[in-house]
Amino acid sequence: MTAVIGSVLLSLALFFAPERANAQVDVYEFETQEQEQRFRQLSNEFRCPMCQNANLSSSPGGVAADLRREIYRMIMEGQTDAEIEQFMLSRYGDFVLYRPRLTLQTILLWFGPLLFLVLGGWISYSIIRRSAGKTHPASSPASSAITAAEDDAVDETIEISAAERERLNRLLAGLSSDSNANNSER
Numbered sequence: 001m002t003a004v005i006g007s008v009l010l011s012l013a014l015f016f017a018p019e020r021a022n023a024q025v026d027v028y029e030f031e032t033q034e035q036e037q038r039f040r041q042l043s044n045e046f047r048c049p050m051c052q053n054a055n056l057s058s059s060p061g062g063v064a065a066d067l068r069r070e071i072y073r074m075i076m077e078g079q080t081d082a083e084i085e086q087f088m089l090s091r092y093g094d095f096v097l098y099r100p101r102l103t104l105q106t107i108l109l110w111f112g113p114l115l116f117l118v119l120g121g122w123i124s125y126s127i128i129r130r131s132a133g134k135t136h137p138a139s140s141p142a143s144s145a146i147t148a149a150e151d152d153a154v155d156e157t158i159e160i161s162a163a164e165r166e167r168l169n170r171l172l173a174g175l176s177s178d179s180n181a182n183n184s185e186r
Helices: 002-023 033-045 062-076 081-092 107-133 141-157 162-185
Strands: none
Touching: 033 062, 033 081, 062 081
16 A cells, blocks of 8 residues: 555656756747856846845746846847846845945945954954963962062961960861871772
8 A cells, every 4th residue: 555655656746847847947049149148147146036045047936037037138138237237236226236246335244254353363362462471379489489478477477375386286187187088088
């Protein structure tokens, strides 16, 4: 039963496939080779307003097919590429150009990536430079000299009684024996 259903589906797919394949092909008759080249060039330069990420040549959309017919008609009427481009721009705006022109409105589009790359490089450079300029306080000779001087000052200013010193030594001995016991357990 499954084989019968599979063969029916395959037959239907093969039956309708050639019709679908032929539906996307535009056939235009040109008088000269130069007209055909202009048609191909203009079809590649304009974006399909419906598909947005495809030029008119590669777009299967109905709008693209209409615009290809319009370009063909204008070429056959003898209009120049500039006139055809002006027609498309007046009808669809700058969006229809696959490669936008450099204007005040598109300057960020053209130079934005370079601006962000330079800005990112500058920020990275300043972060690396700042981190390289900082040193660890314990490794600095000046800071260790200050620490030693501060230690001497603390020793001189704090006087503890003999009982307090004995208690401190017991506490320190207890801590070291606890840490030794902890280390031996590991």
